[in-house]
Amino acid sequence: MWKTTTVILVLSIGLYHLIFHSELVKPDLPETFWGPEKNKAASKDVRPFKIDVPTSVIDDLNKRLENPRLNVEPLEGTAWTYGIPAPYLKKIISYWRNKYNWTERQALLNKYPQFVTNIQGLDIHFYHVKPSILPKDRKVKVLPLLLLHGWPSSFVEFQKMIPLLTKLRPDKDFVFEVVIPSLPGYAFSDGAVRPGLAPAHMGTIFKNLMTRLGFEKYYIQGGDWGAAITSAMAALYPEKIIGLHSNMCIYNKLLNFWNILGIYFPSVVVDKEYEHRMYPLKHHFFRLIEETGYMHLQATKPDTIGLALTNSPVSLAGYLLEKFNIWTNPEYKYRNEGGFLEKFTLDELLDNVMIYWVTDCITTSSRLYAEQFAHKYRDLLIDELPIEVPSACAMFPHELIYTPEKLLRRRYLNLIQFTHMPGGGHFAAMEEPFIFADDIYDFVSKVIEQSKNENKKTVVTEQDNKKPKST
DSSP: HHHHHHHHHHHHHHHHHHHOOOOOOOOOOOOOSSOGGGGGGGGOOOOOEEOOOOOOHHHHHHHSSSOOOOOOOOOTTTTTSSSHHHHHHHHHHHHHHOOOOOHHHHHTTSSSSSEEEEEEEEEEEEEEOOOSSSSSSSSSSSEEEEEEESSSSOGGGGTHHHHHHHOOOTTEEEEEEEEEEETTTTTTTOOSSSSOHHHHHHHHHHHHHHHTTTTEEEEEEEEEEHHHHHHHHHOOOOTTTTEEESSSOOTTTHEEEHHHHHOOOOHHHHHGGGGGGSSSSHHHHHHHHHHHHHHHHOOOOOOHHHHHHHHHHHHHHHHHHHHHHHOOGGGGGGGGSSSSGGGHHHHHHHHHHHHHHHHHHHHHHHHHHHTOOOOOHHHTGGGGGOOOOOOEEEOOOTTOOOOOHHHHTTTTTTEEEEEEEESSOOTTHHOHHHHHHHHOOOOOOOOHHHHHOOOOOHHHHHHHSSSSOOO
């Protein structure tokens, strides 16, 4: 009896939302000036940029790393389930202090051309990398691709992807010209001086950045916050977007309805092969609760946690690297030594930590959570707007959440590629760059083919319209 009652209740809730909440109005976002008043006279030029951290900053860092207070022993048998264990963090700090060479790593991060330009009052930092070698014996299209990172990541995440995307493949007649910005408030991009700069507003900034660089239409790709921003761009500015590729496709509308319905009728929600990604629901629900405590903190008191972390590189490293370990593979939290060194080097992980430290951006980056969950922004329902541009969803097996294809198609109306990736987690571009790049190439090939077929249909239709009508 209770099962029947539950099903009737769930169906009633779903029908209510479908009937009374189906009309969505696309908001006309203002191009808000987010910087200080002095920036109203800032130049709109695109200026070359090079990472050049003063020696005094590195000297101060090394002093702060000298005597870490890491003497609290973890509970027996807990591994990383209570967070990063002190003995392991102590090893990381020792490596950072004695072996990590910032001079060499800074030179590596400066390998690709970087720039800064002022958009809506904020200096926005970005890589802009063009293909270096193009053949003279055949025609090759160079396609603009905007790549957006998330938290606790940075532009560092795409280091391995850049050469894979900007080098021509022998079986393709196109290659990418990539633009990789630091999100506002991250790394070398300014943070807003007033509240309200949420993901969709960042999308407006990046739309204006691409226009300034001379791109009227382009491809976009993102994960984590980058996924939220690119999805908003595709919904709000479809005339600008040729195609959207995301490695964190989400559709929250009616999610609880479908999740509960799937308890009784899983085949309605997800294919049998991937039921384990959603059910048993209790297991995945509590896993999500366990891994999102940081989100509640940053969405409510970002400055409190930010100021605590910005005063201690040891605390900052522990806070960020714990996410890299468990979000790469949830099984790693059951190992005393973690497991992320199977996928990353300690140098590249510390590169990302260094970017947060030397730019003092942990507070401003954390504020994005507060802006996302602010009532004023949530009321816009931007995360529910339909996306009609050609889209691709790459589902990595160790991602924190899983949304089935059947549900995603209710938002991504032109979903032409849905890939269950063979491996990888949340930081996919850094962890699995080769299969990630392959998926982007496959998607763009499909978009080009789809465009050709649509053009053929248009030509045929035009020819039919020109034929004389029989009398």
